[in-house]
Amino acid sequence: MKRRISITLIISIVLAFVLSGQTQRLTKTTIADVLSQMPTHRSTDFNKLMGDLVSTGDEGVFMLLNLMNAPGQGDNSKVEFALSGLSNYVSAPGKESQRENTSKAYCKALEIITERETKAFVIRQLQIIGRDECLNPLKKYLFEETLCDPAAATISSISTPQSKQILLEVLNSANSKCLKAIIPAIAKLQIIEAEPKLLSLLGGNDINIEKELLYALSRCGSDLSLNILFKAAEKDEFTMNMSGGNEAYIALLHRLLLLGEQKKVEKATYKLLNKATNLNKIQTRIAALDILLTIKKKGGLNLVLTALKDPNPEYRNAALHFSSDFVNRDIYEKIISQLSHADENTKIDIVNWLGVQKEKMAVIQIQNLLNSQNLNLSKAAALALLKIGDENSIPVITKLLSSTKSEFVALGKRTLLSFKGDISTELVKSILNFSEAGQIAAMELLAARKSHQNLNTVLEQLNTTNIVIRTAAYNALPAMISLENFDMLCNMLENSNDSIGTVKLQQAIINAIANQSVEDMQSRILSKFNSADTTKKYLYYVVLASVNSQNVLNLIVDEFNKTNGIAKDAAFNALTMYKDIAVAEKLFTICKNDASTVYFDKAFTTSVKMVGSSNMKGETKMIFLGKAMDIAKTKEQKIEVLKQVEKTNTFLALIYAGKFIEDLDLQQTSANTIMNIALKNKSYTSSEVKKLLNRVIEVLNNPDADYQRQAIKLHLSGMPIIQEVVETKLSDTERKEGYELLFDGKNLDEWLGNKQDYIAENGCISVYPSQSFGGNLYTKKEYENFIFRFEFQLTPAANNGVGIRTPLEGDAAYVGMEIQVLDDDAPVYKDLNAYQYHGSVYGVIPSKRGFLKPLGEWNFEEIYAHGNHIKVMLNGIVILDGDVKEAAKNGTMDHNPHPGLFNKKGHLGFLGHGSPVKFRNIRIKEID
């Protein structure tokens, strides 16, 4: 009977998995489908595909595993994604039967697979989804040296009585090569029946096996092992060692305690404590104390009190820490009573512990220790009182401010800063009793809590002759005032002879009105400013600068221009404090007008930083920063410019920074800028970017450079490969049709104009903006009627144009005609008019938007111009076809005059210099 069943089983397996051609084809399709979509990016796809995979049953698993290559023989990642995905999917709660089927399929597959890494892979999958069904199939791997590791780990993960049974069985028969895998599995499952065998295996030569055995005994053992593990610990001199004997002994004591062997454990632990004490192994003493206190709990008070007399702080603190588990009122009292006679260090330990426990019972005793002469003890007491948080402690802590020692005052101040509740009342009440340092601290604390109601206390201190106290009072002032103090403060500012207070008074005035409307602020200050004595007006500049108003800004600039000496300095200072970006231009003008001015450095840095952190468009910032770079005087100033360039995070900025990569002063900053911008912008993939990044890899030099190089390499490896130099020549057809090349791929001999920004490279005419800030590139020849063909490549938000029938001077869009070239998909251009789209006759005839290729790819364009008839074809699509005369008969769309619209002939030109663009394969055919 038995025999027949197994034959039937075999037949059914064969039928199901080998001969069923139809299902096999279906499975193949499913597998191919799954593999082509690995890895999935969304959980809906994941769940669907894994559901499909589950439905293929054993067959799918076999097919996938069949695709696994041995190490080095090919990429398995898709199959690994599919199989681990399957395991994860069926391991989810509620998929029990699918899990079991998959697990069984893996087990069957193990029989067929021969390659070690693939088998190990499958066994690791079972580690997640295997249960009892895979125990027998896994058993034999417990005898295979190369696979017993993962097999034993998987069996112990299953953690059922059957898995224990198998491990026990194998322990008695395994060869020594696999013992090392089986013993820890037994330890993990704490198989008590293994103890005799484990004990009998002890005493071999393999130190690793000895370590495993001791470890396993500590997890499975009974009191039978106690003595043997004690000897192992003794051999290790009660500390850590390669064999782990000491640790094993301690772990066994814990285990026996859990098993209820209190008496035996207590006796053994006292012995351990003595041994460890004699050998001065502090960590083992602590471990023994831990066990004893776990046993004795409250009954262990004497152990704790004895520990508190120990010279070793580790031991004292451990005792206190362990007693937290059972401490009660009585024990607190006993421990607190030690505070009266213990040595200073022990007092510190006890106070620290009471703080951690937030124990209110000891507040008075701790308060008494606060004003000790021992700073460390006072520190501990202050922190403990803070943690306990009783408001009655505030007066005691405040007393620390009476100390003449700065450390104690600092301690009092730091503690009060964090103290919950009203600290101000006590500070004000006692301020006259404080030491000088204490009075200063008190005013700092009042300021920190912005204690307006105690302003008078601070004002009184302004009258003292002690300059240190007076300074502190001025420092506290700005945080403590409100609107009602405005007049008083202005009065003080104008009439005080106390120059140490000027800046703080100004700050206080600014704060007093800070929450008012701009108009209100302006009128209040202007009225003070206007009525102030001429010699005092300058005191208000900086206050004025806190008002964000163009009038006020102009006023300060006027004052700067017409005054001298202190007043001029004050006006300049006020300008640097002005918050709005409008001031940047004013400061830059100061720099530009006079490079030798004493104000240059500060004006330069302030304006550059302001522009960098303003919310202007990146491209706009770049124009300013480029100009700033031109007038920068020092290396530091140039570095500052580059830092702000980086913040614009634009393509322009990346290319601009690239210009300084060979400048040794700026090389590292330039490299960082290029790297940071490139890594943040995956769309910047042009060959210049690659070239620059490769150069950055070479020059980077800082502690993180290795990481950074790694990041750049990964970034580069993810970039699309873009076509390299194409040969520039006419096709046969074009030559026959009469086209001529306007650019041979190498030089700009056929062109006139801005050859600084436009350069010939790699078969292209490339525009690198901001080298010269100006000028277009024009053909030498003039053309009347023609077909003009070219390819172009844009960068984000790039703006250029093709001028036709244009003179060499003036804005070609008006003095000739401009066919727009624009990345009109860029978000900044979302509100364009149709007559500004790419391909439009700018301002005159709109074009159809939406036919540009993705950024970075080459576009092909043809411009047909015959009399008034203009036609533009982009990538094979006609995007504009119109008559300029017709279009302009009722005025142009942009309502601007276009005097050049009907020029008979003129130059062709590339218009623009603000953004990087490339052109290539430029050819023209003149027509009648």
Add this chain to the structure above:
Amino acid sequence: MTIDRRKFIKTVGAIGALTLVPRHVLGRGYVAPSDQLTKGIIGVGGMGCNHIPYDGTRVVAMCDVNKKNLASAQKLVKDKVSAYHDFRDLILDKNVDVVHIATPPHWHGVMAIEAAKAGKDIWCEKPMTRTIGEGKRVMEAMNQYGRMFRLNTWFRFKDTFYGLGTPVSPLKKLVQSGMLGWPLKVVISKHTGFNWKFYWVGKEYLEPQLIPAELDYDMWLGPAPYKPYNSHRTQQTFRGYWDYDAGGLGDMGQHFIDPVQYILGKDDTSPVKIEVDAPQQHPEACGVWNSITFTYDDGCQIILWGEDFGVSDTPYIEGPKGKVYSNFICDIPDWQRKLADYPEPEPQITSFTESIKTRQKFALNEINGFRSCTIVNLGSIALRLNRTLHFDPNKLEFINDVAANLLLNQPMRQPWNI
């Protein structure tokens, strides 16, 4: 007469090469002044070398399984140091007071526990441990042997906190004041000033390579499963493999998340729900992700957005009564003035030598460090399983998910155990 230690050292130093006196020589119960503490560094590649100049201690020993790393790191130190191949020899070195662990994360748990057994204090790199189970054991060992532990990230107590442009303390104060309301949602993303370093992705296919002569690959792997050698595993790029770390999440996770845990006051608990939106992860190689959302039982959320995911004008912290944006911009009118009524956050112990001397826990220790590392590990488990998980923060187990619970512990290759 008491000898002035500093003077003593100066004199000795002036005569000849400075010999550091380790604590054990000074006798029982004697705690050396901070400038006499010594350290040994395990793992002296890029990260470990950063530990050499860390304050308060002097290097006396180094260890690496790569002979080249070991040789070049020794040159960075003027005085002679002991050089070890097996980290256990460094741990057993009586001259070493503090053991610094700067290896890949799959070693952190084993090494920290071994060091604790030897009675050393520990300064450990982030992420604290590769699994939640290992983290639990580290906590137990520190407690059992009375050790001090500091995790090597620091934003909860010093330095500008990435895109916030401010140290954490004022953020903590603002949240603690309740002015933003409750519960809070925190978004960690490039839009709020954080970079998840997605360049730490592994390769899904690695050709086996010859193991270089200078490297003990078996010891490098240690408790991690045996896989054929490829240099991409063992260089800095190790971060891209689940066997050793968790990609950018592993690298930056504790730097970014630990301060949030502190700000939210969640140092003693963990999220109860973890949701992921991510491409399927390879079983070996860590990949990228869109978002990982951690929810606490009171409704507070920590949301991680990868790379370009999410919306740009997002607040960093959002509560029912107010928002905080990157650069510490808060939308509550006159918030600075209102905030002045509240106390500053409690002072923390921010010097590890002080912690070692007083035996009081360091600001970022094995307990709160375990919790913030658990967030990282919860995230990586949810990513790997590609599903929503529910977690019990007290039992430290997933609810009703056997497979997820199996990932709480990673089986260790022999002879390593914890």
